[in-house]
Amino acid sequence: MSRSNRVPYEAPTDDGRFGDYGGRFVAETLIHALDELTRLYASVSRDSAFQAALARELKDYVGRPTPLYRADRLTEHAGGARIYLKREDLNHTGAHKINNTVGQAMLASRMGKTRLIAETGAGQHGVATATVAARLGLECRVYMGSEDIARQSINVYRMKLLGAEVAPVNAGSRTLKDAMNEAMRDWVTNVDNTHYIIGSVAGPHPYPMLVRDFQAVIGNEAKEQCLAAEGRLPDLLVACVGGGSNAMGLFYPFVDDDGVDIVGVEAGGEGLGTGRHAAPLNAGTPGVLHGSRTYLMDDESGQIAETHSISAGLDYPGVGPEHAFWKDLGRARYASVTDDEALAAFRVLNQTEGIMPALESSHAVAWTLREAARRPREDIILVNLSGRGDKDIHTVAAIDGIEV
Amino acid sequence: MSRLAKRFASLARDGRKALNTYIVAGDPVPEATVPAMHALVAGGADLIELGVPFSDPEAEGPTIQAGIERALAHGVTLGDVMDMVSAFRRDDRDTPVVLMGYLNPFLRMGYEDFCTQAVAADVDGVIVVNLPPEEAGTFQEALRSRHMDLVLLVAPTTTAERAAYIAGQGSGFLYYVSYKGVTGARHADAADVAKRLTGIRAVAGGLPVLVGFGIKDGASAAAIAPHADGVVVGSALVDTMGSTPVAGIGNRLKAQVRDIRDALD
Ligand SMILES: Cc1ncc(COP(=O)(O)O)c(C=O)c1O
Secondary structure: OOHHHOOOOOOOOOOOEEOOEEEEEOOHHHHHHHHHHHHHHHHHHOOHHHHHHHHHHHHHHHOOOOOEEEOHHHHHHHOOOEEEEEEHHHOHHHEOHHHHHHHHHHHHHHOOOOEEEEEEOOOHHHHHHHHHHHHHOOEEEEEEEHHHHHHOHHHHHHHHHOOOEEEEEOOOOOOHHHHHHHHHHHHHHHOOOEEEOOOOOOOOOOHHHHHHHHHOHHHHHHHHHHHHHHOOOOOEEEEEOOOOHHHHHHHHHHOOOOOOEEEEEEEOOOOHHHOOOEOHHHHOEEEEEOEEEEEEOEOOOOOEOOOOOOOHHHOOOOOOHHHHHHHHHOOOEEEEEOHHHHHHHHHHHHHHHOOOEOHHHHHHHHHHHHHHHHOOOOOEEEEEEOEEOHHHHHHHHHHOOOOO | OOHHHHHHHHHHHHOOOEEEEEEEOOOOOHHHHHHHHHHHHHHOOOEEEEEOOOOOOOOOOHHHHHHHHHHHOOOOOHHHHHHHHHHHHOOOOOOOEEEEEOHHHHHHHOHHHHHHHHHHOOOOEEEEOOOOHHHOHHHHHHHHHOOOEEOEEEOOOOOHHHHHHHHHHOOOOEEEEOOOOOOOOOOOOHHHHHHHHHHHHHHOOOOOEEEEOOOOOHHHHHHHHHHOOEEEEOHHHHHHHHHOOHHHHHHHHHHHHHHHHHHHO
16 A cells, blocks of 8 residues: 555544553543543643643753664674664663653643652663652652562662652562552552553553653654664664563654564563563463553463563563554564573673663664664664663673672 | 342342452362352351452452462462352352452453353352443443343542443442552541442442442441442451461351341341
8 A cells, every 4th residue: 555545543542442452441440540641641732832841851851862873883793784773771861761751740740749659670660750750859659579679779779869769569470560560559549649650651541642652752853863864764663672662652653654664572581482581472362451451471361471581671471552453453573582682682782882781672682683684784774772781780790690 | 130139129128238248269278268158148248259369450458469369379260260159059049149350361261251151150240340331341241141240340539420321331239449549458438438429329220339448347337338238348358268277267257247247237
């Protein structure tokens, strides 16, 4: 179908559906808060003063635009297509997460909420939430699985320095999904004065939509920057997928650009065949968790499976519903790389470009290295480098047998 | 007439309040459930809400979470829960049993398969915590075509207009959640509940309204009951299930329910 007569992509529907996915599968107590958030978001979307204030925040506080960097030595190492990195690691606090927390904090202020809560896996979203809470003088509580507290200790301390309370979660697999359960329980209890800043394009409507929109600044900038640098759009976009916010932020502005291929990279853990991974789009089935219908890792009786990834930010059994929709539509493909491949890519990027990626982002780099080698030199691959890797130094050092 | 409708009609005739009791199926061991259900009835329960274990019970407080974990440690599935209801039915044809849980296990089994098995097991209805009426369409049709009820919840944050909509969508009874929060976290505030229930009962169209969350004993049940058609007791019973040697569960549950029954009557 030619682009000119194709209907532009539009999702979700008013009730939050992306095809068969998404929706609002929550306890009745939360419906009112979700309605309020949906209404407010619709009004600020049309409010040019709000949009201008958000743009100012992103420029002056977050440090946007982030560069689109041509990684020549990485390209040479892979031996094929030209690789560009969208440097979300250079944002204030070191990852893309703050694009969303700045926006949601503005919504929280408009609603007169005095308290912010968040779930976090790698700690980047927790840090980004604690940061905006400090800036606005709001109370902040971040839920984090005790397993993640152990492996992301630097970010835990950062959150405390920012004045946030970090609440350890000992239930279930003690990772991101359990932190999200506990954050939902807090929200049900304190919904009058509290805004829940969900950190990815997951959760009940309107979260997948509004987090996508706040993160779309990544793709909008990248598109302009690629046109300026190369005079054309990239051939391929690559991003890692945990809940899917950095990926959707890059991908969404390109959805109607049919010539641009899109690949999301999930955490293959110890390999898809071992069951020890976090790749629901590759190896899961549709189900309902945390407010939306989407691909999940569960067992045959519907219990949510325990996941594994070396990267805390990808260690989650679900995924944003819009990615589920895009998978079924065929608008994006979803691949996976293992822990070992991600680690190798972490080292390669350090040593070829002097850039230390987060272990999450290293998954996108790892798959790109494989794919670039198969593509001609004229091709352009644009990779979202979602965050920096300082938080992961302990994990990598432990693997190297070094105590830091 | 459905078993739930029959039970509420006879309660109304006698001028009594409904006592609905919740335990988690398979807690603390699968063999304990059917005897525990009979003990609830022997103590004076009018309805049984049987919790379907789920790995991520996002609206439950620590007590019920712990009960669910004890059941999951034995790998209790939705299919097992229905087997328990079948076994209960061998000795009790009259007490309505409603399954309460989260959507994913029902979805994974498939609504049609679930309904077929639920009819065979004589299950009377379901309550799905994370299934508001807007999302319930397909499941509700499947249930309705087998004459099973989908019990819906109304919360303190639900607007009056929405409460009327929910009442129109639900069947069996309407479940009013007494406070904002997770199960077992607080005491139900009788004054708050009374204020809200007048409006809700006015739009309920004759559907009985039961109040749950924060009702732990005879005193709290008796404080809430005058404003409603009945009460739901959960965390307090699950606490007993977890803290009592299996052999002693029956007697303790029966005595605990008897206390609440006496306070209600
Ligand atoms: C640097 C980084 N990238 C990616 C992710 C994964 O989240 P998402 O898939 O929503 O971008 C995280 C989450 O913690 C992260 O910290």
